[in-house]
Amino acid sequence: MGDLSLFRPAAGATNGGPQLTKVVTRSSFWARLGAAWRQRRQLERLDARMLRDIGLTEADVHREMGRPLWDAPHPWRL
Template identity: 50%
Template sequence: MKNCTSEEMNNLENSQMDINDCCKNALAKLKENTWKQRLAKIAHNWRTRSRLSRLDDAQLKDIGLTAADVDQEVHKPLWK
């Protein structure tokens, strides 16, 4: 078994701290995305896609979209 130098031990400790910080950050992000935020996103997607589907060809041309673009967007799951 190899003995670690103090520099190697420091590097190992630093990498473990980095991993811990990374995990803590990931957990914090998960906690931020509450069910209320998910529900708000679903409601927003439903409203905007509903309005988008009611635009006529001239309005779609004005915003640079085609009917195929709208069809693709409208048929996405609401949570995406």
């Protein structure tokens, strides 16, 4: 089976042409999901003192843990 890629049109592209800003391969997609999962699990393991050090509350962590795996913060997205 050929490589499946996800494409995002360039900002402001109006002609429907092949203007692409980023191409993400399947392996990259799964790598990002894996990274999000690992980072959320690490966040969950922090105690209250560590959370205060980084400016988070236990409620913030609970909210993050309830998000779907594909719902990553903006910097992680394409």
